[in-house]
Amino acid sequence: MNKGNFGTLQDGRSAQWLEIENDKLRVRVSDYGATLVSLWVKDAQLDAVLGFDQVDGYQQSVKYMGAMIGRVANRIKDGQFTLDGQVYTLYRNDKGNTLHGGQEGFDAKLWTVREHTSQTVTLELVSPAGDEGFPGELTVTVTYALAGSRLSITTRTRTTAATPVSLTNHAYFSLNGQHPSLDGHWIQVDADEIGLLDPNGCTRPETLEVEGTVFDLRQPKRLTEILNQHHSQLEIAGGLDHNYVLNGVGFRPVASLVKGGLTMRVLSDMPDMHVYTANFLNSEVGRNGTRYTPHCAVCFETQYYPNSVNDPSKISCILNPGITAEHCTAFEFDQEDQA
Structure with missing residues (x-):
């Protein structure tokens, strides 16, 4: 149960890191943003x-990296929604839309550590009524837990008034080791449809069947080949930045990322997942002095359909009082022996 000082926030408060470990994985989490800081795969080193x-x-340097995103991941169009006849106006922080919770989302909060064992860490955040314009006091816990070669991220939420909730983790993945890159990576996503983007990057209600398009990831594709294709939807975002409408229900495998003999499987009980190829990533100095550049990693952001709070045709992200909503997304690793 290692833990330590992670530095000082701009307001003078201290952040800490907390570590969990088993014989397959060593994971470091921070109470700042409930952020996944490190996910060391021992077999692959x-x-x-x-x-x-x-x-x-x-x-x-890089807002959102590895953090828990809330109250609502992705974009709410025009920073506005209507719930039970009342119009709620939010802070617009992305081309006229509300992105990842607003001006100061859950990624920028200092969470409270509720439990820390050798293989689990649970953090809690209480978002007061009116926080970033959202109704109801929302209590959130997130638990990072290890089981063999799997890291699971489980969220539990409850509210005092009806409110939209769509949490995700915004980790950037690369299986290339010390020098992040998507070269040689193969991606697979179990989805027949994606959401189309408008010119401002907000997901439209209209979906596109992936059959016969560059977005068809039902069979593994090389990520770099996808990024080199010409398509109006890729050009809007500078790469993949699209919501995949996942097949199936319940906790199930939804995606995979493969590089050489290392496979990472993504499992989730969420209905949708945003795939983002770090199109806007630009950091001069990351961990160990590594420079992070566009298209050097990929995010698997499980979520509800973006802007679903304004679209009754989509699965509802509204949480009502008296209910504790629980969701889980997991990342599982398998390293083949290389001859």
Whole structure:
């Protein structure tokens, strides 16, 4: 149960890191943003996620990296929604839309550590009514837990008034070791449809069947080949930045990332997942002095369909009082012996 100082926030408070470990994985989490800082895969001898050595990297260099995102991941169009006849206006922080919770989302909060054992760590955040314009007091816990070669991230939420909730983890994955890159990576996503982007990057209600398109990832494809294709949807975002409508229900395998003999499987009970190829990533100094550049990693952001709070045709992200909502996303690793 190692833990230590992770640096000082801009407001003078101290952040800490907490470690959990078994014979397959060693994971480091920070109470700042409930952030996944490190995911060391022992069989492969590499860190599967990008990160920083100190908390100031998350505050000043790359916002959202590895953090828990809330109250609502992705974009809410025009920073506005109507719930039970009342219009709620939010802070617009992305081309006229509300992105990842607003001006100061859950990624920028200092969470409270509730439990820390050798293989689990649980953090809690209480978001007051009116926080970033959202109704109801929302209590959130997130538990990082190890079981063999699997890291699971389980969220539990409850509210005092009806409110939209769509949490995700924003880890950037690369299986290339010390020098992050997507070269040689194969991606697979079990989804028949994606959401189309509008010119401002907000996901439209209209979906596109992936059959016969560059977005068809039902069979593994090389990520670099996808990024080299010409498609109007890729050009809007500078790469993949799209919501995949996942097949199946319940906790199930939804995606995989493969590099050489190392496979990472993504499992989730969420209905959708945003795949983002780090199109806007730009950090001069990451962990161990590594420079992070566009297209050097990929995010698997499990979520509800973006802007679903304004679209009754989509699975609802509204949480009502008296209910504790629980969701889980997991990352599982398998290293083949190389001849």
